Amino acid sequence: MSEALRQARRVVVKVGSSLVTNEGRGVDAEAIGNWCRQMAALAHQGLEVVMVSSGAIAEGMKRLGWTSRPTELSELQAAAAVGQMGLAQMYESQLSRHGMGSAQVLLTHADLADRERYLNARSTLLTLLGLKVIPVINENDTVVNDEIKFGDNDTLGALVANLIEADALIILTDQKGLYSADPRKNSDARFIDVAQAGDPALEEMAGGAGSRVGTGGMITKVLAAKRAAGSGASTVIAWGREPDVLLRLAAGEAIGTALVAGTGKTAARKQWILDHLQIHGAVRIDAGAVAKLTQEGASLLPIGVTSVEGDFQRGDVIAVCDAQGQEVARGLASYSSAEARLIARKPSSQIAGLLGYTHGTELIHRDNLVLR
Secondary structure, X not given: OHHHHHHOOEEEEEEOHHHHOOOOOOOOHHHHHHHHHHHHHHHHOOOEXXXXXXXXXXXXXXXXXXXXXXOOHHHHXXXXXXHHHHHHHHHHHHHHHOOOEEEEEEEOHHHHHOHHHHHHHHHHHHHHHHOOEEEEEEEOOOOOOHHHHHOOHHHHHHHHHHHOOOOEEEEEEOOOOOEOOOOOOOOOOOEOOXXXXXXXXXXXHOOOOOOOOOOOOHHHHHHHHHHHHOOOOEEXXXXXXXXXXXXXXXXXXOOOEEEEOOOOHHHXXXXXHHHHOOEEEEEEEOHHHHHHHHHHOOOEOHXXXXXXXXXXXXXXXXXXEOOOOOEEEEEEOOOOHHHHHHHOOOOHHXXXXXXXXXXXXXXXXXXXXXXX
8 A cells, every 4th residue: 555655646635624624613724734735745746636625614604603513404505605715715825835726626426427527527627637736626515405414525535536537545534544443432442554445344343423523424434435446546544634644645654544445446447437337329430440449548539430329428438339330449428429420530630620619639538448
């Protein structure tokens, strides 16, 4: 695990409400400043970093003068709207102090369940990372309901790790890591240094409610690690106020609890595309395109497409067939069937002229393509 973190090129960092807001007393400028300093240092070293930050509702409660978390949905949404202003402002100012640009991205779980919105979110985040900007992501609590009642940003962090194919998910919390039992109640509780993500025994160890500030608990972190492992990302659960925790983890130091993914990143993503998504259409490609895909691992460009079959939308899984109709690959379409028919046999440089916009140069990006 230490070696995996040392070699990681893209990580998602998630911090909880109690850390961000100093146990609910408003945005903790010093703590956020420390994490921003570390993230900027990692970015300057070439590491791509995404922050998933809780704290909007807690900061809103402080600004509104509320001492306890409300139960009315409208009040929770109002607190989120008020608090998000301060949270975004703090990250922007702290990151800019260290020469880094920042971007606020508000997501809901529904954004990542819809295939077209999934691709839009993925493209935006990867573009921001390519521009050396650190995205700061939070759940869009102002417009959702069940996420506020039952959701948590641990899950969102795992979904983002899956979305951008991160190498690791780092969950910073107010605990040192995972114990075999609650150490506050059981003196025989054993600290878990490393384990396999998804091990059912971990869920039994992690049972328990969250703090009065956030909505999660150790169980949500264990489940998030299991979810992240589905795309090949390993997870570290560590104390957020550990000095230079991000820098030390990136250097390979063992801190907190490491929950290791059992499947490599590439294999996990391919299995996800192969097993869990239904085919919605197909394209036929020429021999040159077949060779590019199968021999060079290239993306599928529109110029190699000879025909488009079926009716599919952007983000749907489609089959890629040779001239005889034999399936050679499948993947997530970057364009709908109607758009694909317009750009088929055309060079990528003409896409914008033909459609009036572009979703990229590829009909299927190689990261979203699996050979059969």
